Amino acid sequence: MAWLTPSRKFALTCLTIIAGATISSYIEIDRLIIGWISVLWLLVALSGQSEPIETIAWSLFGLTFGAFLWQMTAGEVWLNLAIVGKLADSLSHLRDVIVDKISFALPEPHGSLMSGILLGNRIRLDRDLIDIFRAVGLTHIIAVSGYNLTILTANVTSIFWPLIGRKALWISAGVIAFFVIITGVPASILRAAAMALTVILAKYLGRPSRAVNVLIFAAAILVMFEPKIVFDVGFQLSVAATYGLIRLSPYIDRLLARTKLPVILRHVISETAAAILLTTPLIVGHFERLSVVSPLSNILVLPLIPVAMAIGLIAVGFLLIIPVIGNVLILASWPLLTWVVFISEKLASWQFASTDLTLPAVVIAGLMAVIVGSLEWLNVRRPLQYDLFDRLDAEERDAS
Amino acid sequence: MRHNRAIQFVFAVAALLLITFGASQFQAAERDSDGSLRLWILDIGQGDAILIDTPEHQQILVDGGRGAQVLAELAKALPLTDKELDLVISTHNDADHSGGLNDVLQHYKVNKIWLTGAVGTTKTYQTFVGLIAERQIPVEKVMAGATMSFGSLQGIVISPLENYDGITPEESNATSIVTFWQYGAETFMLTGDAELLQEQAMAERGLLRHTDILKVSHHGSQTATGEPFLRLTSPKVAAISSGARNQYGHPHQSVINRLRSLNIPILRTDQDGTIRFSIWPDRFSYETGL
Numbered sequence: 142m143a144w145l146t147p148s149r150k151f152a153l154t155c156l157t158i159i160a161g162a163t164i165s166s167y168i169e170i171d172r173l174i175i176g177w178i179s180v181l182w183l184l185v186a187l188s189g190q191s192e193p194i195e196t197i198a199w200s201l202f203g204l205t206f207g208a209f210l211w212q213m214t215a216g217e218v219w220l221n222l223a224i225v226g227k228l229a230d231s232l233s234h235l236r237d238v239i240v241d242k243i244s245f246a247l248p249e250p251h252g253s254l255m256s257g258i259l260l261g262n263r264i265r266l267d268r269d270l271i272d273i274f275r276a277v278g279l280t281h282i283i284a285v286s287g288y289n290l291t292i293l294t295a296n297v298t299s300i301f302w303p304l305i306g307r308k309a310l311w312i313s314a315g316v317i318a319f320f321v322i323i324t325g326v327p328a329s330i331l332r333a334a335a336m337a338l339t340v341i342l343a344k345y346l347g348r349p350s351r352a353v354n355v356l357i358f359a360a361a362i363l364v365m366f367e368p369k370i371v372f373d374v375g376f377q378l379s380v381a382a383t384y385g386l387i388r389l390s391p392y393i394d395r396l397l398a399r400t401k402l403p404v405i406l407r408h409v410i411s412e413t414a415a416a417i418l419l420t421t422p423l424i425v426g427h428f429e430r431l432s433v434v435s436p437l438s439n440i441l442v443l444p445l446i447p448v449a450m451a452i453g454l455i456a457v458g459f460l461l462i463i464p465v466i467g468n469v470l471i472l473a474s475w476p477l478l479t480w481v482v483f484i485s486e487k488l489a490s491w492q493f494a495s496t497d498l499t500l501p502a503v504v505i506a507g508l509m510a511v512i513v514g515s516l517e518w519l520n521v522r523r524p525l526q527y528d529l530f531d532r533l534d535a536e537e538r539d540a541s
Numbered sequence: 542m543r544h545n546r547a548i549q550f551v552f553a554v555a556a557l558l559l560i561t562f563g564a565s566q567f568q569a570a571e572r573d574s575d576g577s578l579r580l581w582i583l584d585i586g587q588g589d590a591i592l593i594d595t596p597e598h599q600q601i602l603v604d605g606g607r608g609a610q611v612l613a614e615l616a617k618a619l620p621l622t623d624k625e626l627d628l629v630i631s632t633h634n635d636a637d638h639s640g641g642l643n644d645v646l647q648h649y650k651v652n653k654i655w656l657t658g659a660v661g662t663t664k665t666y667q668t669f670v671g672l673i674a675e676r677q678i679p680v681e682k683v684m685a686g687a688t689m690s691f692g693s694l695q696g697i698v699i700s701p702l703e704n705y706d707g708i709t710p711e712e713s714n715a716t717s718i719v720t721f722w723q724y725g726a727e728t729f730m731l732t733g734d735a736e737l738l739q740e741q742a743m744a745e746r747g748l749l750r751h752t753d754i755l756k757v758s759h760h761g762s763q764t765a766t767g768e769p770f771l772r773l774t775s776p777k778v779a780a781i782s783s784g785a786r787n788q789y790g791h792p793h794q795s796v797i798n799r800l801r802s803l804n805i806p807i808l809r810t811d812q813d814g815t816i817r818f819s820i821w822p823d824r825f826s827y828e829t830g831l
Contacts, residue, residue, distance in 0.1 A: 244648045248621045249612030252648060267609050452554060473557040475564075475621060 150196055152354040154203040155361035161207020162216075162368040172212040179205035207364070216369030232323050236260060242460040243453075246471045251478040255471070257283030258446060259453045261324050270482070273489040278417075278424075278435025282446055282481070290317055290330075290337040314338060332376055335359055336383060352387040356380065374427045378420050381509075385419030386412055388516045391525035406444065413439045419512065425498050426505035432495040434488045441484050449477045561621070568620045577819035578694060578724050582756065582808070583614040584815040587784030587791070588637035591731055591756060592618055593722070599691045601628045603720070603731050605641030612644055614815060617831065625650045627691065631669070632718040632733030634661030637760075639669055646672040655698075658682035658706030659716045682706045683718065685748070693822070696722045699748040700739050714759060715739060721752070725822020730774065732758035732765070740770040749773040753825060754818055757781045757800075761792020761809075771803055778806045778827070785811040 165175075182202035186195055240256045247255060253266040266283060274280045294313045301309030321334045336359045360380055363370055370376045393411035402410070417436050425431050432438075452474045460467030488494055500508075572579075572594075581592040585606030592615065593601040600619065605611045626649050631639050643665065645651070654673060661669075673680060681687070684705070687698040700719035710716050717733030730752040736759065743749050755776035758765035760783040779800050783791040792809065800807050808816050813829035 241647070245624055245650065248616035248619070248624070249609070249648060250616075253609075267613060269610075448553065451550070452557070469558070470554070472561045472622065473554045475561040476557050 145192065145196060148354050150199060152357045153196065154199045155357045157200045157203025158207040158210075158361050159357075159364045159371060161204040161209075162211045162364050163207075163371050164204075165208035165211040166216060166368070166372075170208055170212055172209060175205055175209045175212060179209050207368075210365060211368045214368055216367070218367035236323050239457055239461070242457070242464070242467070243471065246456075246460065246468045247475065247478075250482060251475055254283065254478050254481065255449070255453050255474060258450055259457065261330070270485075273485050276432060276434075276489040276495045277438040277485050278432035278495075279438055279442060279481075279485055282442070290320065290333045294337050332363055332370070333379060335363055336379065353384065356383050356387065374423075377423050377427075381419040381423055382416040384513070385415035385417075388520060389415035389418060392519065395525065409444045410440055413443055422500075422505050422508045422512070425500055426502060429497060429499045430495055431498040434491060434494045438484060438488050442481050445477045445480060449474050449481075452477075565620050565622050572620065575819060575821075577821050577825075579618075580729060580754065580818040580820060581614075581618050582780045582782050582810055582816040582818075583611060583618070584810040584813075585610040585614055585641065585782075587760065587787040587789070588641070589632070589733070589756075589760070589782045590614065590641060591782070593694070594618065595691050595694050597692045598623075599627045600625070601630065601691070601696075602626050602642075602645065603630045604632055604638040604733070605629075605643075605645045607637045607640040609641065609644045611641035612648055615645070615649075617815070618817075624648070625652070627652050628689065629654045630718055630720065631656040632731075633657065633713050633716045634659060634663070634666050634669075635713050635734060636663060636665050638733065640665050643668050643672060646676060646678070651676075651678050654678050654680045655683050655687070655718065656680065657684065657701060657716050657718060658704075658708075659713070660707060660709045661713070662709065694722060694724045696720050700735055700743055702739075702742055702746065712736075714764075717758075719743070721748075721750070724820050727754075727820050727822065727825050728752050729754035729756070729818075729820070730776075731756045734759040734762075734765070736765045737767050737770075740765065740767055744769060744773055751775050753777045754820075755779045755805075757792070757796065759791070760787075760789070761796045762789070763793035763795045766796050766799065768799055768803075771799065771805070775803075776805055778808060780808045780810075780816055782810045787811075 179202060182198050182205060186198035186202050189195075190198065240260065243256050243259075244252045246252070250267050250270050254270075257266055261283070271280070271283075274283060294317065297309070297313045297316050301312050305312075317334050317337050321330050324330050336356070360376075363376065390408075390411040393414050394407060397407045397411060400407075414436060417439065421431070421435075453471065456467045456471035456474070458467070459470055573596075576596050578596055579592075579594040581594065583590040583592060583606070585608075588606035589604040590606040590611045591603040593603070600623075602615075626645070629642060629645065629651050631642055631654065633639070639661075646669075660666075683698050685698050685700055685702045689696045697720070698718055699721050701716050705716045714734040714736050715738065717735040717739070719733055719735050719739070720731045722729050722731070728751065732755070740749075740758075749770065750773075752774040753776065755774060755778070757779050761781040781792045797807065808827065808829060810816060815831045816827060816829050817831050818825055818827045
């Protein structure tokens, strides 16, 4: 039982909570009874039993507690976020002003694309262009998502880490909070923020960042607040993408290490490919559509998005204070955005860009199980760890 | 090391700015190369959106189509740093003409708006009025007789003959602002959705003259562009702005036949894409599919 470290045991409990909530959504159990059973197992787990009884007790506690949660809440969110929403109302004016300033500084569709990348505001974006992004699997760049927040966290941290060390994580957390509020606190962004904040927390506590455990913990917290989230497409996709990033991308990265690709490009390719592989079965399952060109479009476009974001953020800062400079500076994003639109339109015009594909849910679930299972097996046989911040440090070393 | 990355970023931004301004200069040089006035019939699907771009870089937009499509078309027609329109004419309140103007007002600095003052009943109209007030854009309510000049381009409103200010019209098309433009010896007419009745009224007042380029009224509907009108204006070329496979069956076959029987060449946005006329004081040419 050497492999059963405390953190793994904790992750297992978190996992069983998610499983309990999911199973409980299909059956009706008396909440009083399930609640009592849950408390009993908790008592057993805390009473200092020998292994493996303690682990079994924790797992059963997780299962019953998850089930209890679903029965109590019927899957609905029970935390009242009205206060944050009020704050968002007062900030939404600022958001409108920013979108307005960008609209007047850039031609279309570049302006809408920029506000989409920065604020997830896709209202003004041409419907045709949204369809094009969908066909080539790039919609995630115009929605503030786990992707945006991860990049933001990484960038802010890598800028401030050398200056103030660990305190940089507080700045990252502040920036994430600001983004959550300015985008109007939609559920999808709250979720992404919870993930990003958990990663920051883990790093701050100085734990060896066992990223998968952190991911499971974040997922469990979200499920505890809103059990029905397990059936949410966005939630499933962001968990799957993050999982791919953590587990699969180091292996792809190592494969690519033999080639003479530049380091940054190698990272982007391995991360993109991993995220795509893990999310594709889910996308097919939910949307019955398979974007064939999505790997290519993502690899061609994604490396530029952080640069465009950085230019956009700096330019927006100037637009609000010294518009003359901001108006010029934001034009630096024009070639990048032109490239994004050009690539998307070109790839979408290919006949085989995307195709309809319907698979039964069992096949999807089986496929996911096989992928996750083999990745875990691979991880046991030849462990490779992914850590965003270690990677940043490594890049630092490479560069110097 | 850290400084290195910052310097790299600054250099990257500088290089990107250089590319942007290079592209912008290239566009501007291309535009100025022949010294012509440009008249764009933009392909925005079913609807009207027409841009006049003078050699002195003054821009007049007549209608904006139904939605945001007009923005991408404008971006193709104008240098990428140009986010200013000197005059916007909203011919009437139908959504396929004024809908896109709401998007234009949100993305361009508009110096002046011409409209009839006729009151619309749609939400699009409410938004339009709200945006004009919010952005404090000067509005001029016009009827036949209003004139304007941009350099050597002269324009005059020849319809409607009534004042519609504050009135909710029964038939919105009847309120269409029809403009007649003269640049040197060349003339063109933008008709909005004016119908046979308005054509007759203009003819009776003697307001119709020879027109080199005619923007066919109401997307080629059979309720407009009568033979007397065509004989009075005797256009050298007719441009029809309509969407491919639109639900109204525009342009109507009878209008096409009428134009053909008078040997007037037809250009159609649904088949030719965006049409660009280059107009000099003594001649004009056109390109399609831009």
